[in-house]
Amino acid sequence: MLPHEYVTVLADEYSTPAHVTFEEDFQKHVEDKFQRRAIIGVCRMRSTGVDLFQVLDLLVGAVAYDYKLQAGLVDAATRSPKRELLMHILGGFGIKTFVGGVRGPRLNVAEFGHPAAVGGA
Numbered sequence: 001m002l003p004h005e006y007v008t009v010l011a012d013e014y015s016t017p018a019h020v021t022f023e024e025d026f027q028k029h030v031e032d033k034f035q036r037r038a039i040i041g042v043c044r045m046r047s048t049g050v051d052l053f054q055v056l057d058l059l060v061g062a063v064a065y066d067y068k069l070q071a072g073l074v075d076a077a078t079r080s081p082k083r084e085l086l087m088h089i090l091g092g093f094g095i096k097t098f099v100g101g102v103r104g105p106r107l108n109v110a111e112f113g114h115p116a117a118v119g120g121a
Contacts, residue, residue: 006040012053013044062086063109066098 009026016022023042031038047053065082068074074083090096093107102109 003036006038008040009042010053010056011042011044012047058085059089062089063098066090070097070099 011022011026022044026042027039045053047057061082062085065074065086069076069083069086074080090098093102093104095102095104095107098109101111
């Protein structure tokens, strides 16, 4: 996240104890880490009822599958629907991989906690 960027967080709904204020706790944690106001708002939604979440689940799954491929956790020679979806998404964005992060006008995949990202990459 760049210093001038602000985000709205859409989170999958899950049960928390009555004393937990997920939205406030999450916002505070992120803003403490970045040492600035970074989140405009946090909203939890039931993913089964929100089409956008279903699409996001596919996109995040493709990114995760790319990392698994690069780490050798899945066989690159095996043909699978997940691999086909990954290749389709990569082709649509005109990129070769999500690994290492990607930033463009229509896409932003960032790594947090990875050694390459520690220097602010």
